[in-house]
Amino acid sequence: MKRVRWSHFFASLAIGLWMVLLAGSSFAAEEAKAPEPAKAEAPAAAPVAAAQPAPKLPSYFTGTSDDPKKPPAWPDPTGAASGVWATPAGDAKGDIPEKLSMQDLYDRMAHNLYSINYVWALVAGFLVMFMQAGFMLVETGLCRAKNASHTAAMNLMIYPLGCLAFWVYGFAIGWGNWWNGPVPPGWYPSLGPGLSVLNEGWGLGAAVDAAGKATGAFTYGLIGLKGWFLSGAVGDTGVMVLFFFMMVFMDTTATIPTGAMAERWAWKNYCLFGLWIALPYCLYGNWVWGGGWLAQGGINWGLGHGAVDFAGSGVVHSMGGIIALAGAMVLGPRIGKFDAQGRPNAMPGHDVPMVALGTFILAFGWFGFNPGSTLAGTDLRISYVVVNTMLAGIVGALATMVTLMLKGLKPDTTMMCNGMLAGLVAITAPCAFVDPWAAAVIGLVAGWLVVEAVFFWERRGIDDPVGAISVHGVNGLWGVISVGIFATGQYGAGWNGVVRDEMVKVYGSDGVRGLLYGDLSQFFMQLIDAGTVAIFGFVMAYVWFKISDVITPIRVSKEVEIEGLDGPEMGVLGYPDFQLHPSGMGITMVGESAVASKTAERQGAKVVVEQN
């Protein structure tokens, strides 16, 4: 997701140059009105430049440096020059065009280029951060009213808990060796060469340069080791953009399990989880996005471009969904969810409009999530990404509706919300690489898959109140795999440092290409990636939940669960001015009425709640 194609670099150059010339000509126009006839020199900037010897492209612009340990000179790494480093104050040149050298113009262009990319990545990141609100609404709406305050609080506090962990150690292990990841020739960092400070990590097979010195790169990168607390040597404006953007992505992963584990998860155990989540996320993030061994799969094993996951169907959504699965398994189902014969009972969410609102907020946030993952506003592919994202989401919702109706069921509002999110999750990995028709097909499969998955987990006795495992886990894996099927090869030339001569010979360039477009090896690599996140995520999470259960119990007591977690766990009811009824009031579970003990329990529950 961080790679920007060389051709876009030229496009950016052209844009930057155009802006500079525009600025120059507007100066010229103003001066033309002035009585002083000094206008002749101003618009002549280009001819003058042509007469001069061609200037050397500054090293900070190309991102190259003789010494890889020492970042190229980057005029304003901290932003302290208040945005004027292209024409530093005090050099007496100011903003007067005729006094600018070609070097100054390059400086200005680079500044504009990085500014566009910063603004794009930051604004997209703001949208992703707002997705937290969407998750809060969806998850809270789908739980029962007696747990509304608790579910909302879990979604609220995962943001600070997760962010704290990401700042302390997550960013360092995920992106600490980002600079040494595999890149194609001519690649430049869209957020500026300051990212070259992210150059320490650990892995297998340390690479050495001609002189036998370690370059900091590894054949199989496993972990980054720089940027703890964002302190010291990583002080750079570009690093801050990367940190922010990756942080809000991680919070999406962190907030997915809170849905599947809602209505029974003890608060203290949840807090430990919030501080732990950065560990599996950032390790796997390192392998795919931080230049680690999955990204290197193309270079090392000749499998396509290595693991390709544009905006995180795997890194973000599968990881979250699979952790949710492990959590739901360790926690067990809510009391009353399954009857004595193991048949699932409905526990309807208490606020369906809230769920629909949250779904819209998430769909809106996805327009930051996916196109923002270029980390470059100058990457014109963003328009494709937006259209593909939209198409997959709407087709996903429609496919869910049709699937339900073909089954003879009513178009359950909450399931259609899940369907839209399923389409969005699935398109997240392939969004930049596929044609719009393929985005619609990916959404179609996702919308059907989410229905089957929700019913499947219910039959398996796994209780997921919000469908998080099906939406994010199952469809995240589908999204990762779909890259290996539908990617057209139009975009992603040189992705993860892979440029294969035979592909260039046949197709003209070596873009990311699925099996339908002639690269079966990419499909296998995507399968490896999907298998890795499924196994690694599940094992890590299952072991963690078991260990943390010993530290502090993972599940609330039976009494607390029946009363509702709002009072006992949070001390604040979600709806204190209303008399709350557990689902036994007004709605009785089919099949449950036959089980005398369950019925008694429910009546007991009613008494408890009504005493509140």
Place this chain on the structure above:
Amino acid sequence: MKMVEAIVKPFKLDEVKEALTKAGVQGMTVEEVKGFGRQKGHTELYRGAEYSVDFLPKVKIQILVPDDKAAKVVEVITASAKTGKIGDGKIFVTPVDEVIRIRTGEKGEDAI
């Protein structure tokens, strides 16, 4: 004095209120209630799992009337709340020992 309690379909409340007001009833108490009679509930599906709605929403109207007006009130409610379909509800008439108006301390029929 009689207490007339009528359990009717919620959407019939306005019609019943209008009819009772026309018939000279000056006050009433209304509650939202849930329950079932011979018609029982029905089943629905939520995210693939079945559940039955046993208790259907109804409105309970309470009217306190002098003995001689009870029959008339029952007649008005029956006429205005009737749809002819199952689930129209029931009317209960019970004797009331005493009525007190809190503001003035009046008792009996004066307090109605």
